[in-house]
Every structure is written in C-alpha cells, then in structure tokens.
Amino acid sequence: MRFDLIANFSPGETIPWARTLEMILEQCSLAEEAGFTTAWFTEHHFAHNGYMNAPPNPIQMGTHVAAHCKKLRVGTAPIILPDWHPLRVAEDAAMLDNMTQGRFDFGVAKGINERSTIQFKADADRRDNAKVMRLYQESLEIILKAWTNEAFTHHGEFYQFPVPGWKETNRFFDPLDPRYHGEDGEYKAMYVHPRPYSNPHPPVWLMSNAPPTFKLAGERGWGVISMAAGPKATLACWEPYRQALSQREGREVKLGEGVGVCTAFYVGESMEEAVNTIRSPINAYYEFLGGSRPKGEWTKHGYLDVGEEMTPEDEEMDWFDFLNKRGIIVVGDAEYVADRFAERQETIGLDHLMLMQQYTGVPYEKILASWHRLFEHVVPKFGTQSIAQKRMLEHA
Known part of the structure; x- marks a missing residue:
C-alpha cells in the first residue's frame, strides 16, 4: 500500500499563518519519517470566515516542504x-x-x-x-x-x-533565430x-471522479486522484482507466494501479473518542463541499453508489453517519481503521491512499495524535515499519 498525505491543514482564523505553516511542516516531516511517498497540497482562496483558509498556492507550499524534507515527494492536488x-x-x-x-x-x-x-x-x-x-x-x-x-x-x-504582432527590437538577439522569429523580426514561436x-x-x-476523465488519463499515461466513493462507483472509474492504460503500455495493468484515493480519516484512542471528535468537523466539511455544488456531485446524492437509492433514513442522517455507513470516511480506533483499509485493498484493489485530516476546529494536539496512531499502529500492518521501530533500529 502506498501512503500519502493531503497536507491541507486549515485550523481556522484564530491561528497565525506562521504557526499554521509550522504545523503543516511538522506533519509532513513525520509522514516522511513514517515512509510516506508524497505530500500533496491544494489551494483555497478568500476564506473571510476562517473556514478552509488553507494555503492558496500549492506550488509555494511544495517548495517550502521540499526544502525541509529530503526524501518526501511533493505534489499539487x-x-x-x-x-x-x-x-x-x-x-x-x-x-x-x-x-x-x-x-x-x-x-x-x-x-x-x-x-x-x-x-x-x-x-x-x-x-x-x-x-x-x-x-x-x-x-x-x-x-x-x-x-x-x-x-x-x-x-x-x-x-x-x-x-x-510583436517584433523583436533588441539588437542583442541578432542574428535572429529563425525558430523563434520571422524574417521581419516578428515573434513566431516561444x-x-x-x-x-x-x-x-x-x-x-x-x-476527478468521472469515468471519462479516468479513461482519458489512462490513454495519456497519467495518474488520477479521486475522492473516496462506493465500491461500484469506484470500479466504474477504475476499469476504463485500467483498460486504457493496459492498451497504451502493452501490459496487463493491475486494477487500482495509477489511482490515488483521497480519504478523510481519524485514528482515535477509542471508537467513542474518534466519533465524538470528528462528527461535527466532518459535517461542516461536507456541508462546505455540498455548498460548492448545491445541485451536483457533492450533495448526498453524489455519494450514492451505482444503483443505490436514497432512503428516508439516509435523508435524516447527518453527513458523518451517511458517509461512515458507506465507508467513504474512515474514523475509529487503530484496529478499526486498519481493518477498513485492508477491506478496500482486498475487495477493490486499493493500492494508494491519500489521507487527509482537513478538520477545522479540532485541536492540533488531536490531529497530531491521530497521525501518530496511524504511523505506529496502522501503517506497519501494510509492510512499512513504524517510526518507533525505525528509531529502535537506528539506535540498536
């Protein structure tokens, strides 16, 4: 299993930006030590109410983190x-x-x-x-x-x-390179x-979470980043990607190869603590997403699996229960989280997790504790040594 993190920490307007950047770097450094492959950065803008005031420039964030982390890859997501x-x-x-x-x-x-x-x-x-x-x-x-x-x-x-219509007037470039300028000096190529x-x-x-985009990416040899979805909806995207990439590369591509799945998670000290901590922030986050597309793919209907109908019970559920019921978010103690990851790996071939804790309002100490539990008790079950194990070997 490949583990990445979406390093999009948005604590709210009460924390200075300099401190926010320190928190992001700390999480990325821990992820590097835990054997994660890539830290991904997104962009959000004009958060006047403090919600989702994540860094606005993913290229700048990647530059900052890459200067401090010498093995971790950085990406824009x-x-x-x-x-x-x-x-x-x-x-x-x-x-x-x-x-x-x-x-x-x-x-x-x-x-x-x-x-x-x-x-x-x-x-x-x-x-x-x-x-x-x-x-x-x-x-x-x-x-x-x-x-x-x-x-x-x-x-x-x-x-x-x-x-x-622009012609070169700087004589420094004489004689003009015919690849870039016409005979009259007009700039014709860059x-x-x-x-x-x-x-x-x-x-x-x-x-994307759209099958045509998956197919296009496979035809071009590109990867795809998707949001977690139901198993049938996931396979409806992955199969055309697998077929297109297999044809392009002349080999049998494994289902799930080349696809990263963004998954909201939290590893609590107990099931009760995890649910109590994350329920409200999950509800707020998905209300934010749904508000961006009030009639589209980010409403509850957009998270129904292929062939699934919305029930009155679903309508009454908050976002947390609705998504948790479908395994789209993974919130629980370490054993529960590891079991859910393994279940997806076995049933649909999930091979690349992009984990995120974009929870405005959760104390940073809890976010950090969740990462530590993940690194120590979940990641090693998928073939990666924990931070504690690595440190023991280094000092043996």
Whole structure:
C-alpha cells in the first residue's frame, strides 16, 4: 500500500499563518519519517470566515516542504488550472521540479468553487461549466507543449502564443533565430524555461471522479486522484482507466494501479473518542463541499453508489453517519481503521491512499495524535515499519 498525505491543514482564523505553516511542516516531516511517498497540497482562496483558509498556492507550499524534507515527494492536488495563467504554471512547476530534482507530481483539476474562481479570470466562471472545462483542457495542453517543445506555438479559444504582432527590437538577439522569429523580426514561436528536471515532464495527475476523465488519463499515461466513493462507483472509474492504460503500455495493468484515493480519516484512542471528535468537523466539511455544488456531485446524492437509492433514513442522517455507513470516511480506533483499509485493498484493489485530516476546529494536539496512531499502529500492518521501530533500529 502506498501512503500519502493531503497536507491541507486549515485550523481556522484564530491561528497565525506562521504557526499554521509550522504545523503543516511538522506533519509532513513525520509522514516522511513514517515512509510516506508524497505530500500533496491544494489551494483555497478568500476564506473571510476562517473556514478552509488553507494555503492558496500549492506550488509555494511544495517548495517550502521540499526544502525541509529530503526524501518526501511533493505534489499539487490540485492546481485549479482555469484560475492560473498556463505559462506561469509551466515555469513555476518546472522550477519546483528542478529544485526537488524530480520529486514533484503535477496534479490539476477544473475546480468547483464558484466564489473564488471568477475573481481570477472571467472565463473561469463556473456557472458556465462547459466553457470552464474547455479552458481547463486548453491550459493543460499549453503547459505540456511548453515543457516538451523547444519552440512552441498555440492557437486556441482562450490563448494565442506568441501574441501576434510583436517584433523583436533588441539588437542583442541578432542574428535572429529563425525558430523563434520571422524574417521581419516578428515573434513566431516561444521557448519556456526552465525545462523540467523529469523527462519529459513531471508525472501528471488529473483529479476527478468521472469515468471519462479516468479513461482519458489512462490513454495519456497519467495518474488520477479521486475522492473516496462506493465500491461500484469506484470500479466504474477504475476499469476504463485500467483498460486504457493496459492498451497504451502493452501490459496487463493491475486494477487500482495509477489511482490515488483521497480519504478523510481519524485514528482515535477509542471508537467513542474518534466519533465524538470528528462528527461535527466532518459535517461542516461536507456541508462546505455540498455548498460548492448545491445541485451536483457533492450533495448526498453524489455519494450514492451505482444503483443505490436514497432512503428516508439516509435523508435524516447527518453527513458523518451517511458517509461512515458507506465507508467513504474512515474514523475509529487503530484496529478499526486498519481493518477498513485492508477491506478496500482486498475487495477493490486499493493500492494508494491519500489521507487527509482537513478538520477545522479540532485541536492540533488531536490531529497530531491521530497521525501518530496511524504511523505506529496502522501503517506497519501494510509492510512499512513504524517510526518507533525505525528509531529502535537506528539506535540498536
């Protein structure tokens, strides 16, 4: 089992940002010591009420953590591409890939938050979902072109590079390179630097729970980051991905390979303590997600498994009981959490967990204690030594 963490700690508005960054780094350092593979960072913006005021720039966070953790990979989960200028992303992400000497994973998504995205770019208005999807796809196309072509051009719906009509006037560049300039000096193709350290570029991950996106990722040889879902819904995404990737690579790809599953968890000192601690924060977190798509995939209906119908009992449940009933969140003591992970591994081939504790309002000491219980009592059951075992061997 591969273990990663979503290092998106959002404690609320009462904690200074400098302290928040210390907390994130502490969790990442412990995860590195426990043998985790990657720390992933997302982006949230304009949290005036203090809720989900997670760091707004995942590339900056990856740079910060990678400078302190020498083995841990860092990744973006995701960069909301429609909100960014694609050439800036290409440059900044390639810089991080070079700074880490290839310890970087490039995760992207279309995004869901209507309030924030329109502030960055009018074309990113989520109320026109089809348009935003086209912008997202075009932005990713530009970034990959910039990383893999010495001289690239792009003519799309939203961007044109180079911008037409500009002619080189700086005599330093004489004689003009015909790859980049026409005979009259007009700028006709671009070179973006730095080139990525990874060849041909950092691993690409699409963030989605939609079967067509899984199929596309498999066809392109990319990974997929998904949110935890019911077993039938999970397999409905994983199977087309497996088939497409198998065809691309000319081998039989194992079900679950190439897919990371974001899973909200908490390891308590007892079942009662775990449930009492996390029920309210889970309810608030999923209300936040549901509010981002009040008629869409983040409502309770969006978490029903394939063929499953909403019951009156489901309607009455709070988010915690609704999700816990379906195994979409994993909250309990260490034995319970390990059993749930093993069950998913055995039944659907789960091979890559991306664990998150994005619980505003939970004391940091409890978050840290949950990580320690996971590292000491859960992770070792899947073939990784605990931190305590490693320290004993180091001092033997």
